[in-house]
Amino acid sequence: MKLLNKSLKYLSISILLIVTIWSIIFYINMLDEIQDSIDDGLENYKVLILQKVDTDPSILKKSFFDESNYAIREIGEKRALSMKDQYRDTLMYMQDEDDLEPVRMLTTAFEHKGDFYELKIINSMVEEDDLIEDLFWSVFWLYVILVVSIILINNIVLRKLWKPFYNFLNQVTKFRLGSTRDLPNISTDVKEFNMLKNAVNSLLQHSLETYQHQKQFIENASHELQTPLAIATNKLELLLEKGNIESEQAEGIAQVLQIIERLIRLNKSLLLLTKIENKQFFDQQNISLNRIVQQTLEDLEEFATFKNVKVTIHEHTDLNVEMDPALANIIVSNLIRNAIFHNLPQGNVSVDIKTDMLTISNTGKREPLETDKVFNRFYKSSDKKMDGTGLGLAIMKAVCNLYGFRVSYRYLADRHCFEIQFKNSQEKVER
Template structure:
């Protein structure tokens, strides 16, 4: 949900609560005011009737409300003594409505000569159900109008105010460290947005500088390491070919060369992994994965035969992926090499490819691997293994770069690695 819509939703809920509470208070106060006004009117009608009765005794003969708003009846002194002015709501039959309607009635007692009379004065009152209905409809219209006003303000005024913020978000979404471009911002008079623009610009400049420094360090370190490693290997090879060494010395030289070769592979793998994570492989094109898989299988035929591994394949699709072709080959090669290296003599490798998945199954250790650590750097099931422990880390980095999903399962005594492209 967008920020403006989120704020509108909260405004709508709060406004509904506030209007509801306000409507209740307004209704109670309005009824109280209506009753006060009617009671004042009844008091005034009572005084008019008493004045009229003092001048015209026929008023005392009106005992029903047939054609008037009051009626009078004689009461004994004892009853008059206990009677106080009473205001109450009651119902009376109205000819025009042909139904009983609510009225407000004042009951009081007065003395005329030596006699005492009870006077009842009535006045029409507002029907509460009609009042509530009208109030509810009025409040609904008010609420709808306020919500419509808020929406209009959001789309016209607030969206214009927040334009620098959304522009900044769009620029951040398109920003790439490996292809850093100047970061223009919209001019604004709002202090918070200006501070945000300055902070983001400083942060990006710092990140770009750090990225370039790290990139240069990795490239320089890799280059500086490769040269002495290559020189050391060449000199050891020349020393071994000299022919004046004993078997024990040759064996020691062989171990040193093996460690140097492993260090060389490790250096190349770390450099490759760093380049992938830093998105330095920019060239992308349409890659047919079936062709990549077939080429990789052909390259590994000698290793498969050397380890006496049976290869089966099932190609049911040819995914067309937009990615760097070198990385596509690295992904397939690393997964296939992992299935061969961590297999057992006379084992099985099964390769399957569909429109959305690439799967490799292989025999190997008779227990599942640690799926949580399998794709971490330098993870090896056997500490003595000659592997660098970076092959699956590189495969995972390639998958993360292009949004693929890679996972591991152990089923039917086989280790299964699967890459999903969607």
């Protein structure tokens, strides 16, 4: 969840809780005020009735409710003395009404000329109920409007507040060492955002300097290694051409030449791998993998014939990807070359091109490779010859990681199968 949404979530929940508590308290207080007002009216009515009893004792015989809304009946002294004024809500049939109506009733006791009486006074709550209902809905809609308004306002305000942060984050996300010239920048008066910008730019500046030093070192090291290796190769070849050396010495020189040649290939492979990991390939094009596979098979046709390996291709669809052409050639040629080189006599290689997927399987050693190590640098199976550099699959894996492609290996039905999934890549290299 985004920080903006998370902060908005916590703020909205807090405001929602506060407004909810306030609404409940407000409603209860208003309801209490209405009941207090009704109870005060009943109390005044009680005083008037007691005053009327002194002038008109006949009302003591009024034992049922009528238009005057009170009733009196005689009770015992003990009960009268134990009674206190009691207010309660109840339902009663009112005059000219067929249905029960809500009323507020006061029950009390009084004494008149040595006799004790119970007095019940009622007040219709029909209008008050309507008032309470109106009050409830008024509070409810006020509550809803307040919550919605607060959320909308805070959302607008917070989005405006966090806009510089997301702009800066977008610039940092698109920043690429070696290709992006300007450091990410934002214009804001928020102290924390400016502190973040300075900290990130300081780290990026340090990374840029380290990247340039590393790049320069790799280029210099590669160049410096190529020169002495080339000189050593030339001198050894001159010794062989003179022909005044013994056969054992010539054989030793030939072995040294093979080692030097392997060092040259290893140096080039390590340089290529470093360039891939440093994202120094940015020639993005729409590449047809079908065409690259066909060209690779043509280039390796003589090699396959020499190894006596049959290669078949199954094109189920046209497979196009956005990537650097040189890197596309690397992943295809490395897989096909490995499939031919590490095959059995009279073996075969199958290349399947499907929608967003390239699968290369081959016969070979009848036991699976170590799945967790097969893409490691310098990984070689136990019986593998020392002719290769051990970097082919590592380079191919680095290219796939660069573009977010998923590469996998499995051993199925006595066949070694490598599969590259181009769809749903997790990250794409920015152009």
